[in-house]
Amino acid sequence: MADPRVARGGVTFTLTGGEGPGVETTYLDAVRQALFEEMERDERVFVLGEDVGAYGGAFKATEGLLERFGPARVLDTPLAEEAIVGAAIGAAMRGLRPVAEMQFIDFISRAFDLLTNFAAKNRYRTGIGVPMVVRGPSGAGVHGGPYHSQSPEMYFVKTPGLKVVAPATAADARSLLKASIRDDDPVIFLEHKFLYRRVRDRLIPGEDAGTLGQAAVRRTGAGLTIVTYGAMLWTALEAAPALEVDGISPEILDLRTLMPWDEDTVLTSVKKTGKCLILHEDTRTAGLGAEIAATVSEKAFEWLDGPILRVTAPDTPVPYSPPLEEAFLPNAKTLLAAARQLARY
Amino acid sequence: MTTSLPTERLEDLYRTMLLNRLLEERLVNLYRQGKVVGGLYRSLGQEATSVATAFALEPGDLLAPLIRNLGSVLARGIPARDVLTQYLARATSPSRGKDANLHFSVPEKGVYSPIAMLGTLVPVVSGMLLAERMKGNSVVGMTYLGDGGTSVGAFHEGINFAAVQKLPLVLVIEFNGWAYSTPFEKQSAVRTLADKAIGYGIRGEVVDGNDALAVYEVARAAVDRARAGGGPTLLECKTYRMKGHAEHDAQAYVDPKELEEWRRQDPLARLAKVLTESGVLTPAGLRAAHEEIERRLDADVAFAEASPFPDPSLAFRGVYADDGIAERARRGIFTGGL
Numbered sequence: 001m002a003d004p005r006v007a008r009g010g011v012t013f014t015l016t017g018g019e020g021p022g023v024e025t026t027y028l029d030a031v032r033q034a035l036f037e038e039m040e041r042d043e044r045v046f047v048l049g050e051d052v053g054a055y056g057g058a059f060k061a062t063e064g065l066l067e068r069f070g071p072a073r074v075l076d077t078p079l080a081e082e083a084i085v086g087a088a089i090g091a092a093m094r095g096l097r098p099v100a101e102m103q104f105i106d107f108i109s110r111a112f113d114l115l116t117n118f119a120a121k122n123r124y125r126t127g128i129g130v131p132m133v134v135r136g137p138s139g140a141g142v143h144g145g146p147y148h149s150q151s152p153e154m155y156f157v158k159t160p161g162l163k164v165v166a167p168a169t170a171a172d173a174r175s176l177l178k179a180s181i182r183d184d185d186p187v188i189f190l191e192h193k194f195l196y197r198r199v200r201d202r203l204i205p206g207e208d209a210g211t212l213g214q215a216a217v218r219r220t221g222a223g224l225t226i227v228t229y230g231a232m233l234w235t236a237l238e239a240a241p242a243l244e245v246d247g248i249s250p251e252i253l254d255l256r257t258l259m260p261w262d263e264d265t266v267l268t269s270v271k272k273t274g275k276c277l278i279l280h281e282d283t284r285t286a287g288l289g290a291e292i293a294a295t296v297s298e299k300a301f302e303w304l305d306g307p308i309l310r311v312t313a314p315d316t317p318v319p320y321s322p323p324l325e326e327a328f329l330p331n332a333k334t335l336l337a338a339a340r341q342l343a344r345y
Numbered sequence: 346m347t348t349s350l351p352t353e354r355l356e357d358l359y360r361t362m363l364l365n366r367l368l369e370e371r372l373v374n375l376y377r378q379g380k381v382v383g384g385l386y387r388s389l390g391q392e393a394t395s396v397a398t399a400f401a402l403e404p405g406d407l408l409a410p411l412i413r414n415l416g417s418v419l420a421r422g423i424p425a426r427d428v429l430t431q432y433l434a435r436a437t438s439p440s441r442g443k444d445a446n447l448h449f450s451v452p453e454k455g456v457y458s459p460i461a462m463l464g465t466l467v468p469v470v471s472g473m474l475l476a477e478r479m480k481g482n483s484v485v486g487m488t489y490l491g492d493g494g495t496s497v498g499a500f501h502e503g504i505n506f507a508a509v510q511k512l513p514l515v516l517v518i519e520f521n522g523w524a525y526s527t528p529f530e531k532q533s534a535v536r537t538l539a540d541k542a543i544g545y546g547i548r549g550e551v552v553d554g555n556d557a558l559a560v561y562e563v564a565r566a567a568v569d570r571a572r573a574g575g576g577p578t579l580l581e582c583k584t585y586r587m588k589g590h591a592e593h594d595a596q597a598y599v600d601p602k603e604l605e606e607w608r609r610q611d612p613l614a615r616l617a618k619v620l621t622e623s624g625v626l627t628p629a630g631l632r633a634a635h636e637e638i639e640r641r642l643d644a645d646v647a648f649a650e651a652s653p654f655p656d657p658s659l660a661f662r663g664v665y666a667d668d669g670i671a672e673r674a675r676r677g678i679f680t681g682g683l
Contacts, residue, residue, distance in 0.1 A: 072479055073479075075475075077506065078502070078506055080502040081502075082465075082498060082503070083468045083471070083505065086468020086499065087469075087475055087506060089469050090469040090471060090473035090475065090476065091472040091479075092472075092476075093452075093472075093476075094472075094477060098472075113499070114469075117461075117465070118469060124663045125440055125443050126439075126450035127663065128452060128457075129666055161664050161665065163665075184665075185665050260673065260674070263673070
């Protein structure tokens with residue numbers, strides 16, 4: 001398989017293959033289906049954001065919703081993220097289930113105060129929950145440059161009261177967005193834009209919501225645990241056959257939910273393999289890998305027979321030019337080198 | 346005297362403003378005794394703005410005060426003891442000790458807590474009103490911002506959103522001349538903050554914020570207009586902050602002559618004068634109201650002081666709907682027996 005980070009067009013990844021029941025559905029269509037089905041199911045659910053109505057959203061995630069549900073439930077807003085998130089908070093506090101779109105997740109910084117100080121703390125301070133979702137395209141790999149490629153998860157993972165979800169597959173994009181909409185607390189839902197049209201699953205329309213807080217074991221193995229999430233899942237799966245050839249059978253965990261992350265599944269796997277490598281696209285310092293490494297060290301030290309390694313982006317902004325962005329992103333090659341180093345212990 | 350308020354509501358208006366002032370005097374005493382755990386934010390001289398604006402709302406309407414709008418929450422039926430227990434950080438307080446002062450919500454009474462970051466209530470209350478409109482309810486929302494708060498970005502984004510959506514919002518700009526120690530000349534180049542309404546295509550009004558009856562009339566008109574679909578109003582009440590930013594602040598930066606001028610504009614004295622001159626209340630009636638409020642406050646202060654502090658285990662609860670999330674994260678933390 002080609003490195004997905006440098007592949008050009010036509011490349012799709014799937015876990016469910018081309019056979020079996022259901023309809024082949026892209027990650028993007030899975031997001032749209034989740035919105036559509038949740039709005040059908042629950043009249044409290046509505047979407048708001050920039051260009052989400054007639055235009056159907058910058059990435060077309062809300063296409064068709066306006067025609068079906070009308071302008072009161074598919075609300076085009078001013079270009080103002082603080083107003084979008086603030087209004088979503090208020091509506092949630094009065095019993096609705098808003099889904100706010102950030103056109104690019106980078107712009108969520110404009111609503112940082114509303115998310116971290118208002119939404120996150122409201123239940124704790126006042127007992128009134130804020131059941132809303134703020135969703136948008138996250139991540140790099142499409143040459144979006146410093147302001148259309150960021151991975152902002154840790155600002156929110158670090159804020160008690162928020163949940164953070166980052167699906168890697170089309171099936172999870174749908175089932176976990178449904179679960180996020182039904183959740184009673186504020187959820188930051190990070191859709192990886194590189195995956196929108198590149199990954200697909202066979203999905204049965206109308207299938208129910210998944211469960212937040214549970215990692216998925218995407219590949220079982222006994223030699224080494226790779227903990228990852230988002231688009232990097234596919235990088236880990238790409239590297240797996242080469243590791244197998246080396247006699248290092250990797251177990252690959254897809255966290256899916258970053259807050260609360262599934263400590264039990266990670267610890268169980270590390271206790272089995274004795275080796276832990278964390279792979280993420282977010283930058284290195286105080287990335288989720290640091291938290292996972294600290295937890296594994298506290299709670300599974302006796303089972304480890306090597307250092308906990310991290311393969312991450314460097315501590316830089318995300319550059320624009322393809323060779324620079326390629327240098328920034330972790331890839332199968334850097335992952336293989338780290339995994340082989342760890343396997344020598 | 347010109348007013349649309351009936352006699353019993355006029356009496357109630359006076360009593361609520363008086364309660365605002367006397368409750369705050371109790372809080373000052375408790376603060377000096379070291380019993381107020383955090384800061385104390387005074388509303389002396391601003392009682393008419395808070396109470397008379399909130400008086401314009403109907404049951405079922407929404408109100409989101411700022412830290413100096415003690416009178417607004419009292420006007421919405423929040424009992425004095427809830428405010429006392431909040432300041433004293435007791436388990437019996439509405440936030441159960443998790444937050445301070447007026448940072449509490451009582452949704453049954455349509456009262457929603459501010460946060461310390463100013464301006465954020467403008468988009469949030471707008472979202473509440475959006476929700477009520479989607480549910481088919483005729484609900485008006487009122488929130489407050491100081492002159493300093495109008496410099497914050499969330500004010501602009503929120504009022505613009507409310508204007509575009511024609512939401513039934515009354516945004517009271519409580520102009521008291523100071524943002525902590527920063528005078529208005531350093532805050533904005535406009536003379537009248539209500540003029541900013543033009544920039545949002547909404548109605549702007551200015552009123553003497555120390556004239557309770559005038560404040561009520563203009564607030565009532567804004568509430569009625571909002572309910573009738575006329576959209577938001579920026580309602581600027583010109584008043585004056587008679588004390589420092591909080592009780593620790595001796596306001597050395599304020600010209601004493603200016604304070605003396607405003608002392609002559611005291612809103613409670615002005616209302617008492619109008620009501621006695623027009624025969625709504627007698628001097629004996631004023632004294633009786635004063636004594637009755639003091640008597641009730643004796644009991645409320647005793648209740649607050651006798652209330653227990655919250656159990657430490659409460660610190661770990663209520664972060665999420667599922668308390669297990671915070672609990673799981675605590676596993677392995679050295680908690681010293683908690």
